[in-house]
Amino acid sequence: MYYIGIDVGGTNLKAGLVDENYQLVATKKTPLHFVSMEQMGETLADMALGLLEENGIERSQVASVGMGFPGSVDNRRGVVIKTVNIPIRFMPVAEIFHRRWDVPVYLGNDADCAALGEYYHYGEKLESLILVTLGTGIGTGIILNGKIQSGCNGFGGEGGHIVIVHGGEQCTCGRKGCWERYASASALVRQTKAAMEANPASAMWQVSGGLEQVDGRTVFAAVRAGDAAAKAVLEQYLDYLVEGLANFINIFQPEVIALGGGVSHGLDEELMATLQSKVLELCFGREAERRTKLVKARLGNDAGIIGAALLGVSG
Amino acid sequence: MYYIGIDVGGTNLKAGLVDENYQLVATKKTPLHFVSMEQMGETLADMALGLLEENGIERSQVASVGMGFPGSVDNRRGVVIKTVNIPIRFMPVAEIFHRRWDVPVYLGNDADCAALGEYYHYGEKLESLILVTLGTGIGTGIILNGKIQSGCNGFGGEGGHIVIVHGGEQCTCGRKGCWERYASASALVRQTKAAMEANPASAMWQVSGGLEQVDGRTVFAAVRAGDAAAKAVLEQYLDYLVEGLANFINIFQPEVIALGGGVSHGLDEELMATLQSKVLELCFGREAERRTKLVKARLGNDAGIIGAALLGVSG
Numbered sequence: 190m191y192y193i194g195i196d197v198g199g200t201n202l203k204a205g206l207v208d209e210n211y212q213l214v215a216t217k218k219t220p221l222h223f224v225s226m227e228q229m230g231e232t233l234a235d236m237a238l239g240l241l242e243e244n245g246i247e248r249s250q251v252a253s254v255g256m257g258f259p260g261s262v263d264n265r266r267g268v269v270i271k272t273v274n275i276p277i278r279f280m281p282v283a284e285i286f287h288r289r290w291d292v293p294v295y296l297g298n299d300a301d302c303a304a305l306g307e308y309y310h311y312g313e314k315l316e317s318l319i320l321v322t323l324g325t326g327i328g329t330g331i332i333l334n335g336k337i338q339s340g341c342n343g344f345g346g347e348g349g350h351i352v353i354v355h356g357g358e359q360c361t362c363g364r365k366g367c368w369e370r371y372a373s374a375s376a377l378v379r380q381t382k383a384a385m386e387a388n389p390a391s392a393m394w395q396v397s398g399g400l401e402q403v404d405g406r407t408v409f410a411a412v413r414a415g416d417a418a419a420k421a422v423l424e425q426y427l428d429y430l431v432e433g434l435a436n437f438i439n440i441f442q443p444e445v446i447a448l449g450g451g452v453s454h455g456l457d458e459e460l461m462a463t464l465q466s467k468v469l470e471l472c473f474g475r476e477a478e479r480r481t482k483l484v485k486a487r488l489g490n491d492a493g494i495i496g497a498a499l500l501g502v503s504g
Numbered sequence: 505m506y507y508i509g510i511d512v513g514g515t516n517l518k519a520g521l522v523d524e525n526y527q528l529v530a531t532k533k534t535p536l537h538f539v540s541m542e543q544m545g546e547t548l549a550d551m552a553l554g555l556l557e558e559n560g561i562e563r564s565q566v567a568s569v570g571m572g573f574p575g576s577v578d579n580r581r582g583v584v585i586k587t588v589n590i591p592i593r594f595m596p597v598a599e600i601f602h603r604r605w606d607v608p609v610y611l612g613n614d615a616d617c618a619a620l621g622e623y624y625h626y627g628e629k630l631e632s633l634i635l636v637t638l639g640t641g642i643g644t645g646i647i648l649n650g651k652i653q654s655g656c657n658g659f660g661g662e663g664g665h666i667v668i669v670h671g672g673e674q675c676t677c678g679r680k681g682c683w684e685r686y687a688s689a690s691a692l693v694r695q696t697k698a699a700m701e702a703n704p705a706s707a708m709w710q711v712s713g714g715l716e717q718v719d720g721r722t723v724f725a726a727v728r729a730g731d732a733a734a735k736a737v738l739e740q741y742l743d744y745l746v747e748g749l750a751n752f753i754n755i756f757q758p759e760v761i762a763l764g765g766g767v768s769h770g771l772d773e774e775l776m777a778t779l780q781s782k783v784l785e786l787c788f789g790r791e792a793e794r795r796t797k798l799v800k801a802r803l804g805n806d807a808g809i810i811g812a813a814l815l816g817v818s819g
Contacts, residue, residue, distance in 0.1 A: 261792070271791060316656060331755075338648060340757020341632060341796070344789030351751040354670045355686075355744070364750065364786050371670075429670070435679065436666040440646070440755070442655020471679050474576070474659030476586060481656070 191246060193237050193254040194498025196299065197221070199274030204236045205494035206244060211309045211502075213495055215244045223275055230285030238290060253293040253501025256282065257302035257493050261343035264296045264500075270343055295500035299493050301337040301346055304330025305503055306488050306496030307447045317443040320486060321348065321434070323377075323405075323452035326361075327369035331441070335503055349373065353432045368436075371429035374405040374451040377422075381408045384422045392416035409455035431464060435471040438481045442474055449486030456485060506561060508552050508569040509813025511614065512536070514589035519551040520809035521559060526624045526817075528810055530559045538590055545600025553605060568608040568816025571597065572617035572808050576658035579611045579815075585658055610815035614808050616652040616661055619645025620818055621803050621811030622762045632758040635801060636663065636749070638692075638720075638767035642684035646756070650818055664688065668747045683751075686744035689720040689766040692737075696723045699737045707731035724770035746779060750786040753796045757789055764801030771800060 196203040206215040217240045223229055237254050260272030267283025283294040304320035322328040329348030331338040339345040349369035350362045357366025370376055381403050385393045392414045397407040411419030465483045511518045521530040532555045538544055552569050575587030582598025598609040619635035637643040644663030646653040654660040664684035665677045672681025685691055696718050700708045707729045712722040726734030780798045
């Protein structure tokens with residue numbers, strides 16, 4: 190039996206075939222030219238059926254098709270409620286898909302799908318895992334008892350938008366002081382640039398090649414070069430990161446928090462150990478036998494496809 | 505069939521008999537004189553059996569005994585890990601209890617039990633409810649899919665200890681800027697006193713009778729009397745309250761958040777409507793059909809007993 194996963198992005202649609210060991214065995218990619226919700230539903234069916242044809246797989250060998258959207262979904266009704274970057278509003282995707290192929294269809298949010306992928310690929314059986322993706326914003330996917338938790342309306346799991354600095358920086362969501370304003374990859378880039386402007390002699394200038402070239406790796410490279418200003422940036426950044434992680438642990442005490450996204454590539458073993466001890470210090474459950482383990486995400490860019498496919502396993 | 509619930513407090517043990525309609529039909533109370541964990545386990549068995557005797561109920565008519573402790577528990581192993589105000593560490597309460605009566609025993613944290621009570625008494629079937637108790641601190645009990653969520657080690661659901669003011673007021677938990685430092689009943693009392701000292705002409709002085717007499721109701725009474733300083737205190741307090749509530753909604757999008765504890769008595773219909781619209785304004789899911797509903801908790805002091813009893817229903 191196989192599971193098909195489709196990761197819907199603003200630019201591309203990526204489909205994959207996942208086997209019973211949760212391994213990705215084939216993929217297919219196509220640019221998204223959005224015309225209408227109707228046409229997009231057709232394209233999704235084309236992709237899934239094309240993936241079968243290309244790999245010589247029968248429809249009967251597929252248990253389910255899962256799709257991850259950059260927005261909120263109503264899985265029970267098979268409807269995508271709203272997406273970011275694609276003009277989808279209340280798209281009855283399961284219904285459209287079923288005109289072409291009557292297979293069980295599951296819908297999920299893309300960050301939630303990625304978390305589900307990490308959950309099944311952790312290597313040992315878990316009860317709970319939270320994936321925190323440090324990218325343009327902070328995405329969080331919450332898996333409890335093997336199920337995605339996205340609330341009563343599919344809008345849950347927006348962990349980047351918990352306020353940690355009351356009255357702080359304006360966030361795109363309308364609130365002030367959201368975690369992602371301080372601990373996303375974009376925030377780290379802003380913090381790096383500000384420190385460079387304040388420290389003309391910092392190694393961050395050489396490492397990056399200039400303000401325009403700064404990215405999430407700049408500060409990590411400059412710290413390795415022994416730069417004091419970079420160290421201060423990183424320390425402050427990690428403080429903000431820890432603040433949100435500790436909030437999550439005090440609420441959930443999950444077995445695992447996996448860190449993904451651009452910034453996570455900069456986190457070497459030493460920094461992960463620092464993060465782990467900082468959060469344990471701050472959180473409830475210091476005396477507990479079982480504590481939340483911080484790890485780096487394992488699946489990278491395929492997490493979305495694999496996780497979408499595994500929506501059918503999670504149910 | 506009946507369910508027995510025991511609410512373990514630092515001063516009293518309260519036991520209750522709950523029927524199949526989740527109604528409390530009899531109670532029993534005894535002061536807690538803690539000598540040893542062994543003796544306390546015996547007392548708990550005495551209370552449960554005494555409750556049966558006093559009400560002419562047979563052991564065979566009882567489905568389960570649930571106990572709520574002010575601390576963390578390992579329900580699977582039947583062990584209380586640690587409590588506040590009672591010197592319990594790793595108490596095998598199920599084992600001790602079973603020497604006297606071999607009935608299924610369930611353990612829970614007291615705030616979680618109260619949330620479970622509110623969940624079953626909501627009046628309609630829910631998937632998710634979070635109880636936020638605004639008292640000395642802020643307690644939160646999280647019910648998802650009808651089950652208490654207390655994490656991998658029983659220490660979860662400490663929602664009062666999410667930092668909303670980075671680097672803010674020192675909290676007893678070791679962190680700085682926890683929600684309960686700003687939005688608990690104790691915080692409101694501190695904020696009221698500070699405003700009184702700054703405003704010698706405020707009606708808060710008459711209403712309370714002086715700094716020593718200030719409680720969580722003072723500010724509400726002074727606002728009703730039209731006092732401007734009290735209005736400012738309340739507005740600021742509600743801002744802090746909303747900040748944490750909005751964090752919870754962005755994470756969970758629960759069907760219901762119930763507000764309990766001392767402060768909730770001051771929240772009349774108008775203030776509840778204000779709170780509801782403030783949080784909806786701030787949160788994700790503005791366009792969703794289903795939104796989190798803010799309500800006042802219904803069960804008051806009996807929530808702990810009823811919820812402990814219903815641990816056996818929730819399973």
